[in-house]
Amino acid sequence: MGLEAIPVVVEPADLAAARAVLRELAVLVERLLATGEGGAIDLGVLPLTPAARAWLIDRLGRGEVEIRLTAGGQSTITETGCAGVWWVRHGNEAGVVTSELLEVAYVPGLVPVSRAEVENGLQRLNSGLDGLN
Amino acid sequence: MNELQERLAWRGISRRGFLKYCTMLASLMALPPAAGQAMAEALARARRPAVIWLPFQECTGCLESITRSHTPTIEGLIFDALSLDYSETLMAAAGHQAEQALKRAVEDNAGRFILVIDGSVPTGLNGAYSCIAGRSNLDLLREVAPKAAVVIAMGSCAAFGGIPAARPNPTGAVAISEIVRDKPLVNIPGCPPIPVVMTGVIAHYLTFGSLPELDRLRRPRAFYGETIHDRCYRRPFYDRGLFAKSFDDEGARQGWCLFELGCKGPVTYNACAHVKWNDHTSFPIESGHGCIGCSEPGFWDAGGFYRPLSAPAGPLKLAAGAVAAGAAVGVAVAIANRARKGAARAAHVTATVADLEKADGGER
Structure with a gap:
């Protein structure tokens, strides 16, 4: 009888890390529901192999929203199949991914505009209208 | 809009672009993702930090690395536009004006400024091998360092002596840490160092009020771990x-x-x-x-x-x-x-100024 006959199933280490990410996401989503405060997991510092990453993408699924941000390079913010969990990839101007995170929020932090920006927008609108008067 | 946002906008960098950069910085330093937001807020505070940059026995490659890494460079922006109070290489002032600027920057920010030094310190002949405005690097360091909040030894020459200290080390070059022994000091070695390491250390200091965790050679563990x-x-x-x-x-x-x-x-x-x-x-x-x-x-x-x-x-x-x-x-x-060599010497014809003028005139 060979060793393969011994009924021991060892979970690959890389999959264990991916499972841990799912568990942490669940905690963050619970917190979002309870307090309104979400959080994020930085995938750049996690030892995820391509197989573990593929497993994670598969488990999270794909949602309906995809946001493309052009600021210092392209970023994509993709809603996963688990509402409230966003897969965020930041790229630089050379198209290289510089950071990657899973963000838990109703709306990803980078998306809303600030009050100052809205005020600037209003000024611009008004100056455009002045030209029409 | 605060001062930083204005400067960012002027360089075509949006608030989101800056926040994105800080997120990347936090990720590189293995800090929690929320630290990116905290860093962006700290850097955006109205009171800007003072940075005094002294070039000693060096080749300027470290400064080039930071200010010319790519365009637009946020690393360069944080340094050049936001923080830098004194840098002989970058500043427009020269001579006595520059010396006055250094004196003023040190006095106005005593106990609060970040002192960045690139290059080693020659100690041979009492420091005479490298002087600025008639003063040796050694004297200048001994005067300025005690008034700094933290000292950053930028590049391998400042951190470990580098090429000037290579055998036979004719100038008696030493690392900054050999001279500055009673200040928080961080080494950022590399020939040159990676730009984002520099901004990472400064952003960490401004955000948390302390230097990041260092290894036994005083290098930030997040980057040199x-x-x-x-x-x-x-x-x-x-x-x-x-x-x-x-x-x-x-x-x-x-x-x-x-x-x-x-x-x-x-x-x-x-x-x-x-x-x-x-x-x-x-x-x-x-x-x-x-x-x-x-x-x-x-x-x-x-x-x-x-x-x-x-x-x-x-x-x-x-x-x-x-x-x-x-x-x-x-x-x-x-x-x-x-x-x-002998053949070259024999074939060599010396030219005088008159010959050159003649040749120049002949071409017209």
Whole structure:
């Protein structure tokens, strides 16, 4: 009888890390529901192999929203199949991914505009209208 | 809009772009993602930090690395526009004006400024080998450092002595830490260092009021915690025993490990393999050359860039026959060189200013 006959199933280490990410996401989503405060997991510092990453993408699924941000390079913010969990990839101007995170929020932090920006927008609108008067 | 946002907007960098950069910075420093937001807020505070940059025995490569890494450079912006109060290389002032600017910057920010130094300190002849405005680097450092909040030794020369301190070290060059012993000091070695490491350290200090965790050589552990080899994309070839034997063999073309061609990646702690250079484009090993170990102490005297780590670093022991053959070749080369020099001397015609003017006039 060979060793393969011994009924021991060892979970690959890389999959264990991916499972841990799912568990942490669940905690963050619970917190979002309870307090309104979400959080994020930085995938750049996690030892995820391509197989573990593929497993994670598969488990999270794909949602309906995809946001493309052009600021210092392209970023994509993709809603996963688990509402409230966003897969965020930041790229630089050379198209290289510089950071990657899973963000838990109703709306990803980078998306809303600030009050100052809205005020600037209003000024611009008004100056455009002045030209029409 | 605060001062930083105005400056960012002027350079075409949006609030989101800056926040994105800070998120990347936090990620590189293994800080929680929320730290990116905290860093962005700290850097955006109205009161800007004072940074005084003193260049000593150096080549300006460190400053070039930060200010000209790519365009637009947020690293350069944080330095140049946001923080820098005094830098002889970048400032417009010169001579007595520059000296006054240094004095004022030190007095106005005593106990609060970040002192950045690139270059080693020559101690031979009482520091006379490198002087600014008639004062030795040694004197200047002894005067300014005690008034700083923290000292950053930028580049391998400042951190470990670098090339000026390489054998035979004719100027008696030493690292900043040999002179400054009673201040919080962080070494950011590299020849040159990676720009984002510099901004990472400054952003950490501004956000948390302390220096990041350092290793035994006072390097930020977040960037110098692993070797180049640990994060090298050619590592699987090393593990499988597949090594390039020359820079143009089949192994080199297949991207095999460069260990046998002298790569110092296994003993070099730096972030090149994952942070990369030129806007995250690549790092030396990706360009086909082994790591030269520039962020380690004494890298210039480590036995040769192309000598494998496992080979002896001392002089090679040659067989007697090889020595005799080498001596014969040496004598032949010397005779040929002497003959060539003699012929050149004989053929040489000296020109006077009048000859040159004549030639110039003839062409018109």
